[in-house]
Amino acid sequence: MKFGTSGLRGLATALAGQAARRYVLAFLEHARRKGELGDGRVFIGRDLRPSSPAIAEDCAMAVVAAGLVPVDCGALPTPALALHAMAEGGAALMVTGSHIPADRNGLKFYLPSGEISKADEEGILACLDERGVPDRPVRMADASAEAAARYLARCAGLLPEGQLAGWRIGIFEHSSVARDSLGLVLRAAGAETIGLGRSGHFVPVDTEAFGDALFAPLPGWLDQYGLDAVVSADGDGDRPLLMDGSGQFVRGDVLGLIAARYLGADSVVTPVTSNSGLERSGFFAHVIRTRVGSPHVIAAMAAAPDAVIGFEANGGTLVGRNIRLDGRALPELATRDAMLPLLCVLGAAARRGQGIAELVAGLPLQAALADRLQNVPDARSAVFLGRLADDPAYAEALFAPHGIAELVRIDGMQFRTGAGEMVHFRASGNAPELRCYVEAATPEAARALLDWGLATAAREMGLPPPGPRA
Incomplete structure (x- = not known):
């Protein structure tokens, strides 16, 4: 399990059971230390992947073990859960792996004040220990109708x-x-x-x-x-x-x-x-x-x-x-x-x-596209990105067809070419993937640049070339 760009992610089999319970206990202990437990209710929502209902039950068991009150919001969008919990003054847990495959899942954590920060993630990890939570039946109040109605009213x-x-x-x-x-x-x-x-x-x-x-x-x-x-x-x-x-x-x-x-x-x-x-x-x-x-x-x-x-x-x-x-x-x-x-x-x-x-x-934008190479081990992405960052001669040789006019290192490696185009490589924080983002003057140029970026990255990491793309 690890925290990605938004929430905790990992294999569903690794999260289900005691792992989910331990992370929820750690989150609630961190919230307690911050004085941000709200009124003691913890609202729980989930997505529609098959592992989510059981993991939501694990979350509820941990909430009870922490001496707090779990409230079931059912299957609903993450922003709907956050909106309802914040309006009610409680913490929230969303069981979701977002867009990643069904064999994976995750948790998103919300304090009564809103989504947790990177500092909160560190605080949760600091509170994580080996305490287990025994299996026990948990009855939760049902707030699914109220949470859905509040979100729909906001959207309408x-x-x-x-x-x-x-x-x-x-x-x-x-x-x-x-x-x-x-x-x-x-x-x-x-x-x-x-x-x-x-x-x-x-x-x-x-x-x-x-x-x-x-x-x-x-x-x-x-x-x-x-x-x-x-x-x-x-x-x-x-x-x-x-x-x-x-x-x-x-x-x-x-x-x-x-x-x-x-x-x-x-x-x-x-x-x-x-x-x-x-x-x-x-x-x-x-x-x-x-x-x-x-x-x-x-x-x-x-x-x-x-x-x-x-x-x-x-x-x-x-x-x-x-x-x-x-x-x-x-x-x-x-x-x-x-x-x-x-x-x-x-x-x-x-x-x-x-x-x-x-x-x-009518918008003054360059044509832009993005895609990713899937099933790329994090270590391979790290080696590729590290070499781009630490070996200017390697980067210049790789980008020889385009030239490098500017380099931005805010997240991954973003290269601006002499023609004003852009290629940005970064490792996904949610799944074993390398993402590639491009910008160019025309849609055709952007497509060619994206195809080049994906093929180049795959070759440099020793991966099979990407298949045809729409």
Whole structure:
């Protein structure tokens, strides 16, 4: 088990049972030492992967062992759990592996004040010990209806009633815990929705890996059902996915940018992997860059001036202070949310009387793509990235076809070329993967650059070349 970019992750078999109980006890002890246990209730939610219900029971046993009260919020999006727990003044535990495969799972921890920080992760590890929690039946109060209703009310407030009248939107439901919420909110705003691709088994949807074969049906659905867009979210509903009416995916950082404009942000906080056009756009008074991971974004949001929105390159969007929409204050929710950026983008397009493709085309951004090499041991990624960092001659030789004009080391290795293109390699914090992000002047150049980056990294790490990508 290890902490990644957001939460604890590992094999489901390694987390289930005593491991989950020990980490929950450590979290609660850390919260106790900080004086942040709230009213003693601990709200527990989960995603739809098969191992999550049993691990949620493990969490409840640990909560009882700590002398606290577990409250069941059922299967719901991570931001819905966080919103409800913070409103009720309690801590929260989300059982989810997010977008990673079903054989893995994880825990996300929330204090009554919100998502834990990197310093909190260290505090949890410091409190971790070998104490076991015996098996015992636990009866929990059921707050699933209240938590779902609170989240839906917040989302519905982002769009005036009827704003999406005339829109026909497909929902790629797969196994996302947000699939039903998406339909309810979109229909409340006047859209006609069609549920597509619903699955009874867990599907690991990575919303940044547009080349994945599981996305192949989406363009056909647009034509088959006459759709204006297809929307979706990852397993726990904190990363959005959107395909516009022309069959093009809209990158997560573009969704975040449009959402920040729609919500009137003065300051934007986002990782170094988000599109460099943010600074060039002039839309925001401040653009603050961080490492990848919501804890880093949240920490920087706390110090950002004025009305602040945070988002990651995966599109998960966080609401900071002083945000108002149509004259109403939007309460803070500094945890990633998939629903919010999707609704803001649809609302912005409807407000302008544009399609999504037309809205995106008007933004001053370079073409950008991202994908990853899967099943890459962390040690191999570390050797490759270390050599790029420590051996300038090696890096220059590797990038000889492009040239290196600038190097950024905030998270992984990001190279700017003499032609103004970008290639960024970083190891995933959530799974054994090496991620590659690129920017170029045209979509065709970005595709060629991404193919080159993935093939080059695979060759240098002694891996098979990546297969064909969409």
